[in-house]
Amino acid sequence: MSDALPKIELIRVVKRFETGTALHDITFSVKPGERVALLGPSGAGKSLTLRLIAGLEKPTSGQVRIDGRLMNALRRFFAPSRRGTGLVTQDMPLHPQRDALAFVRSGFRGKKMSSEDRNRYIHEMMDRLEVAGKERRLPHQLSGGERGRFALIRALAPGNRILLLDEPLSALDPHQREEMIDLIRTLHDEMSLTTIYVSHYIEEAQSLCDRVILLRNGRVIQQGTWMDLKYKPVEPFVRDYLAMTTRFRMVR
Ligand SMILES: Nc1ncnc2c1ncn2[C@@H]1O[C@H](COP(=O)(O)OP(=O)(O)O)[C@@H](O)[C@H]1O
Ligand SMILES: [Mg+2]
Numbered sequence: 309m310s311d312a313l314p315k316i317e318l319i320r321v322v323k324r325f326e327t328g329t330a331l332h333d334i335t336f337s338v339k340p341g342e343r344v345a346l347l348g349p350s351g352a353g354k355s356l357t358l359r360l361i362a363g364l365e366k367p368t369s370g371q372v373r374i375d376g377r378l379m380n381a382l383r384r385f386f387a388p389s390r391r392g393t394g395l396v397t398q399d400m401p402l403h404p405q406r407d408a409l410a411f412v413r414s415g416f417r418g419k420k421m422s423s424e425d426r427n428r429y430i431h432e433m434m435d436r437l438e439v440a441g442k443e444r445r446l447p448h449q450l451s452g453g454e455r456g457r458f459a460l461i462r463a464l465a466p467g468n469r470i471l472l473l474d475e476p477l478s479a480l481d482p483h484q485r486e487e488m489i490d491l492i493r494t495l496h497d498e499m500s501l502t503t504i505y506v507s508h509y510i511e512e513a514q515s516l517c518d519r520v521i522l523l524r525n526g527r528v529i530q531q532g533t534w535m536d537l538k539y540k541p542v543e544p545f546v547r548d549y550l551a552m553t554t555r556f557r558m559v560r
Pocket of ligand 2: 354
């Protein structure tokens with residue numbers, strides 16, 4: 309396993325907008341089967357990094373590789389549906405007038421499969437995640453946990469083995485968050501996923517992830533295990549960030 313190709317690799321990725329440079333020289337890799345936390349203050353570049361991996365943004369320079377393949381070659385940019393990635397965001401793009409099934413199906417666009425196979429897969433997943441029978445409900449008729457389950461089904465369309473979670477649980481209460489973390493862990497293991505988890509809740513990130521990549525102002529400040537960050541912080545910011553998040557959690 310240790311000599312397996314990285315599942316995800318970013319090499320010197322830069323992202324510039326007209327307003328300035330949002331990501332400077334981002335380099336990291338994630339091995340198959342890893343669960344990695346991507347942390348950092350607001351505006352650090354966490355969402356943008358996930359969007360670059362998912363193919364929703366193009367890097368200005370640098371490489372995004374999945375299973376060793378370059379996703380952003382000059383002549384060939386891999387579309388989101390061709391990357392095997394599923395993205396879950398907090399503000400799920402749920403249209404108030406669109407039911408859960410339409411939302412789930414929107415994640416299967418561009419997948420080469422018959423509508424029977426697609427429907428069978430969606431129904432199997434709904435059974436497994438215990439939301440079967442609720443697929444015709446509108447977003448406001450579902451609990452936060454149920455919306456989260458539909459978002460996971462959408463992200464885990466067949467062939468998607470990379471799960472990108474962008475603060476997916478922020479709108480949930482602590483009990484629902486705990487349930488979702490357990491569910492994500494189970495799906496990760498059973499479906500042999502590789503997972504990147506962005507969260508403000510450090511305790512959840514710790515319970516789910518073995519490794520951390522810490523960003524600030526569009527740069528990777530440190531990556532390693534929780535122990536590395538705690539006992540070998542490369543600069544005071546790392547210690548302050550972990551301490552601040554802990555204090556923040558305690559006063560909430
Ligand atoms: N489409 C865009 N146009 C201009 N700036 C952007 C765009 N998307 C993101 N940014 C900037 O990139 C930086 C990182 O944003 P983001 O990845 O959303 O941060 P966060 O770590 O909070 O998820 C921010 O400074 C943000 O303003
Ligand atoms: Mg964000």
